Amino acid sequence: MTLAGKRILLIIGGGIAAYKSLDLIRRLRERGASVSPVMTRAAEQFVTPLSVSALAGEEVHRDLFDLTKEAEMGHIQLSRVADLVVVAPATADLMAKMAAGQASDLATTLLMATDTPVMIAPAMNVRMWDHPATQRNLSTLTGDGISVVGPNDGDMACGEYGPGRMAEPLEIVAAVERALASGPLVGRRILVTSGPTHEPIDPVRYIANRSSGAQGTAIAQALRDLGADVVFVTGPADVARPEGVEVIEVESAQQMYDAVMGCLPVDVGVFAAAVADWRVKSASGSKIKKQAGALPVLEFAENPDILATVSQMGEGRPGLVVGFAAETDDVVAHATAKRARKRCDWIVANDVSPDTGIMGGSENSVILISAAGAEHWPRAPKQEVARKLAARIADALGGDAR
Structure with a gap:
C-alpha cells in the first residue's frame, strides 16, 4: 500500500525507543509519505535532531517559542496540515500530559491544537505500563478517540x-496505512483464511497438503488495498505473511476453527485455506517406531467444517461468505454441489490436477460459482485473481451480497 501524498506529523518522545523513530521515518518515506518531525527536549537525549532531520528531509521542530514561526502561528499550522499525528515513542510522561490536557511544550501544544487524528505507540518500563495511573491515562486517551x-x-x-x-x-507503518486507508472497503472487517493445516500423527509426522498459501495472501493484500480491515488466519504456509493486516498463526484445523470463531463478527468471510478434512483420532505423544513386518494402523476422525459452520450461522453470519473448492475433476459440478451443501454465497473453484501447476504455483484459473451460475475467469497471476475477487466483493457489499 502506498502513502504517497500523505503527511505525517511525527512527535518523538524522550525514551530509549526513540532510536526506532529513525527507522520509522525511513519506512514511512519509502512508502511515499512526507514526515514533519517534532522532538521533545528529552528525545534529544537519545537521538540527535541532525539524524532525524537528515532522514526526514525536513527541519526538526523543537521550540514552542520560536519568534519567527510563532508570528505565523507556526504550531497551529503544524498541527493541522498533517493527515495523521503519530507519537512514537509515547512515554508514560507524555501520555500523562496528553490525558491531562497539558500544553507545556511544543509537542503537547500541537497535540492540544490539532484537529487531525492522533496515533500513539507507547514505550516504557513494564512496571510503568502496568501502573494504574498509566492504564487510567490510556483509557482516557482511547476514549478521546x-x-x-x-x-x-x-x-x-x-x-x-x-x-x-x-x-x-x-x-x-501498517497501523498508519490502516488509519489512512481509502477505498470502497473502508470500514469493512474481512476475515481471510489461508494456507494448509497440519494434522499431527506423532511429534515428528503430520498430514498436510500442497497449498502454499499464495492465493490467500494475495487476497488479503488486495482487500487491504481497497481499505478493508483484514484479519488473516493462516496455517503453516510457505509464503511471507501480508503486511498491514492482523495475522493469526495456527497449525491444525481445530486451531483454525477456534481462531475463526474468535474473530467473528465480520462483514465478509473468505475461506481460502486448504483445511484438512480428517485428522488422526489419537495422535501419538511419542514417535511411532518402525516395526519389522508390522504397519501402524491410523484411525481417522473428521475435522470441524469451518465453511459450513460459518455459512449456516444465524445471528452473526457474515453478509458474504466465500468458500474455495480445489478439484481434480468435474470442477463446476463438484463446486456447485459444495456451494449448496455448505450454504455459502460464493465458491471460488479451480482445477488443481498435477498437470495444471496451480497448486503451489504462481498462477490460478478459477470459476466463480454463485446464485447466478458459473463464471469462468481466465488464467492469470494469483495477485490479479485476488484483485478481481476483491473488486467483486466490494461491488457485492454495495448491493445485495447474495
Missing part, C-alpha cells in the same frame, strides 16, 4: 521483560 499501536512484550533496556516495548517500525 486516540488510536494505539502496541506496546509489545519484550526485553527492556532496563533488563526487565514484559509489555512496554514499543511496536516495531513496520507494525507502526
Whole structure:
C-alpha cells in the first residue's frame, strides 16, 4: 500500500525507543509519505535532531517559542496540515500530559491544537505500563478517540521483560496505512483464511497438503488495498505473511476453527485455506517406531467444517461468505454441489490436477460459482485473481451480497 501524498506529523518522545523513530521515518518515506518531525527536549537525549532531520528531509521542530514561526502561528499550522499525528515513542510522561490536557511544550501544544487524528505507540518500563495511573491515562486517551499501536512484550533496556516495548517500525507503518486507508472497503472487517493445516500423527509426522498459501495472501493484500480491515488466519504456509493486516498463526484445523470463531463478527468471510478434512483420532505423544513386518494402523476422525459452520450461522453470519473448492475433476459440478451443501454465497473453484501447476504455483484459473451460475475467469497471476475477487466483493457489499 502506498502513502504517497500523505503527511505525517511525527512527535518523538524522550525514551530509549526513540532510536526506532529513525527507522520509522525511513519506512514511512519509502512508502511515499512526507514526515514533519517534532522532538521533545528529552528525545534529544537519545537521538540527535541532525539524524532525524537528515532522514526526514525536513527541519526538526523543537521550540514552542520560536519568534519567527510563532508570528505565523507556526504550531497551529503544524498541527493541522498533517493527515495523521503519530507519537512514537509515547512515554508514560507524555501520555500523562496528553490525558491531562497539558500544553507545556511544543509537542503537547500541537497535540492540544490539532484537529487531525492522533496515533500513539507507547514505550516504557513494564512496571510503568502496568501502573494504574498509566492504564487510567490510556483509557482516557482511547476514549478521546486516540488510536494505539502496541506496546509489545519484550526485553527492556532496563533488563526487565514484559509489555512496554514499543511496536516495531513496520507494525507502526501498517497501523498508519490502516488509519489512512481509502477505498470502497473502508470500514469493512474481512476475515481471510489461508494456507494448509497440519494434522499431527506423532511429534515428528503430520498430514498436510500442497497449498502454499499464495492465493490467500494475495487476497488479503488486495482487500487491504481497497481499505478493508483484514484479519488473516493462516496455517503453516510457505509464503511471507501480508503486511498491514492482523495475522493469526495456527497449525491444525481445530486451531483454525477456534481462531475463526474468535474473530467473528465480520462483514465478509473468505475461506481460502486448504483445511484438512480428517485428522488422526489419537495422535501419538511419542514417535511411532518402525516395526519389522508390522504397519501402524491410523484411525481417522473428521475435522470441524469451518465453511459450513460459518455459512449456516444465524445471528452473526457474515453478509458474504466465500468458500474455495480445489478439484481434480468435474470442477463446476463438484463446486456447485459444495456451494449448496455448505450454504455459502460464493465458491471460488479451480482445477488443481498435477498437470495444471496451480497448486503451489504462481498462477490460478478459477470459476466463480454463485446464485447466478458459473463464471469462468481466465488464467492469470494469483495477485490479479485476488484483485478481481476483491473488486467483486466490494461491488457485492454495495448491493445485495447474495
